[in-house]
Amino acid sequence: MLVNLNDVLLPAQKGGYGVGLFNTINAELAAGVFAAAEAMRSPVIVGTAEVLLPFGGLEELSYLLLPMAKRASVPVVLHFDHGTTLEATVKAIELGFSSVMFDRSDRPFEENMKEVKELTDYAHKKGVTVEAELGHVGTGEDYGFMTDPDTAYEFVEKTKVDALAVSIGTVHGPYLKKPCLDVELLSKIRAQVDVPLVLHGGSGLSDEQFRECIKRGICKVNIFTDINKAAAKAAGTLYREGCGMTDLIPAMVAGVKEATEEKMKIFGSVGRC
Ligand code: 13P
DSSP, X not given: OEEOHHHHHHHHHHHTOOEEEEEXXXXXXXXXXXXXXXXXXXXXXXXXXXXXXXXXXXXXXXXXXXXXXXXXXXOEEEEEEEEOSHHHHHHXXXXXXXXXXXXXXXXXXXXXXXXXXXXXXXXXXXXXXXXXXXXXXXXXXXXXXXXXXXXXXXXXXXXXXXEEEEOSSOEESSOSSOOOOOHHHHHHHHHXXXXXXXXXXXXXXXXXXXXXXXHTTEEEEEEOHXXXXXXXXXXXXXXXXXXOHHXXXXXXXXXXXXXXXXXXXXXXXXXXX
């Protein structure tokens, strides 16, 4: 069934577990993620990100994901991750996404707060939940900047966001050096705000790092690189054996399902619905 972030993150916060967001770009990734959620009886957050739209258009993906979410026997949030333009973020809401991230984290604090508040006012009228980011999670060699815990309370109070993404040392995409997380900073942020916290850049973290972060207030963990690679690995293996698409497709779905299930087990979301 299609639900919003509050429906899955508030129980997760209460129960002390995390719910994964798995970004998708096509039918194989989507099928793998949904199959994992059904098999694991786990709530799931599925979607795409603005930076991924060249690989799968927003409108086309919404036609794929929305019926799948409605038909699923587990709670599914259809989430637009890292909306960096107002245009694409509003379009996602119009297309039926039940949740959006409006990411102005590369802007000065006041600007981030003002723009997110305007979007939240609009989204909440439509029953759509909103995530925003304070501090900035980088990608690859760009380490972004850490969240200032002293600004978190004002940001959440004024914007009325439903979930807050934090920057505590993770980066998006493959890690070029071993990730070192500032979990004390996470606890300081947690002490300032009571909304569910979000960890971006989940691929490449250790089981122990996930568990520690969830213990300290992370309720949503974002994953893309690991399932993207799982699909490619499955396809590559069979391609080298001379197989065609009809063999590659089920193998990619199975690879994504397995990688997604692994994460659900670590996050503790298995058997929650
Ligand atoms: P990874 O690709 O590193 O798993 O990060 C995903 C993410 O944070 C999407 O917002």
